[in-house]
Amino acid sequence: MTILTEILFSSLLFATCVAAFFFRFASVLAIYVVVSLFSNPYVSALTLAMIVGAQFVKEHRYEVLQSDRWWVLYLFVWLWGAVVISVLGNQDTRVVTELAQFGLCIGLACAVVLRVRSLRDIAIVLNGLVVAGVAAAIYSLGLRDLITVSSVLATVNYAALIVLVGTIIVPMCCYTIYTRLPLMLLGIAAIYVTDSRATLVAATMIIAYRYVIYPARYHLFGWRTFLILGILLSGAYLNQETILQFAGDSKSDSVLSLLDYESNFSNLERLRLLEQSIDSLRENSLGRGVGSSTGVFLTSTYTEGSYPHPHSTPAMLMVELGYFGVLLFAVLVCFILHWIRLSSANLEDDAMQTRAAVVHIGIALLLFSLYDAALYNGGLAIFFFLCLSLVSRGHSILASHSSSKFRSPVVAETS
Secondary structure, eight states: OHHHHHHHHHHHHHHHHHHTTTSOHHHHHHHHHHHGGGSOHHHHHHHHHHHHHHHHHHOOOGGGGGGGHHHHHHHHHHHHHHHHHHHHHOOOTHHHHHHHHHHHHHHHHHHHHHHOOSHHHHHHHHHHHHHHHHHHHHIIIIITTTOOOOSGGGSHHHHHHHHIIIIIIHHHHHSOHHHHHHHHHHHHHHHHHTTOHHHHHHHHHHHHHHHHHOGGGOOHHHHHHHHHHHHHHHHHHHHHHHHHHHTTOSSOOSGGGGGOOSSOHHHHHHHHHHHHHHHHHHHOTTOOOTTTHHHHHHTOSSSSSOOSSOSOHHHHHHHHHHHHHHHHHHHHHHHHHHHHHHHHTTTTSTTHHHHHHHHHHHHHHHHHHHHSOTTSSHHHHHHHHHHHHHHHHHHHHHHHHTTSOOOOSSOOOOO
16 A cells, blocks of 8 residues: 555656646645655655756746845855765765755755745645645544555654644635634644644644734634634643543653653653753764764663654754854744744735745744754655745745735635
């Protein structure tokens, strides 16, 4: 079943690659995001490389990159630094594939800047993220035991990010009440079932931010949505805690256990991984090279278990790129906060729905990067950079329309 599934979706990916030469890039990208979830990761990477290459062949007006020149410059500085540090500090042949994977992420980000040019393009990609989120949620709820995939869905925490963006954030910001509520309930259920504690907390924070910061834009149906989701999330927290206490689980894997840094095994292990990352930074300030964190943490003497990464993007960058990686992450945080601040300041225009989606996706990416390694898995890194560049591009396009009356092409919000 697994082989047949990957063959089927890999074939669809190659068809998508052919379509990249004839159809709108945003449409191709939306299809790719969905189909790649069930395809072989190597086939997905090869197909994406051809799709991205096709965009640079079709587009000769590279001055478009000027609109996001600082973001593009940042990406190339990151790539250049990663190459130099990896060549100097990592003798493992795996570094070649890791750098190729990261280069693909940079190419995708530049293609988004180059070819996503309007709010309609952003709307198309956002709707593709919704379909991907629904597929990831359904897989997490019922298909995981029936179909085994080797893509990003294989890890529950990574699948939870796709669910968060696709079934909670975009519907909450862009869809009508009758579409929004079922999708958000599906997403919350999927995240709850997969026991992704941090993502459930992130979802709660983002929902609260949306409904508390923008109350003037919500009528009775909007507040009903907020109350229903609030009751369900509260029930999820309390129910999980009660079940675990009744079962006598001393490790307590509930959401509330995120606050326990005295006896919770998972939290203590994460602290030890962070401590090891800091010590590695002190020992090797230049970093060990891209892809080196796996070998460092699998043989860790700091933790009781064995982990392929430190469950934190800044901690991973400390080990692999040293102080350069710390600086890169600090600048990335500044970029995201800058996009959030400027987009939030213009939420009264007619493109409010798209602006809100851009803001909340940026918040989700920032939170996720703090509690998990966004760059460890190839599929996850591609999704992460796709969303980052969509936020960047959305901010630039929206800024150019801020002084004009423009209606967002995303589904109109009625509440």
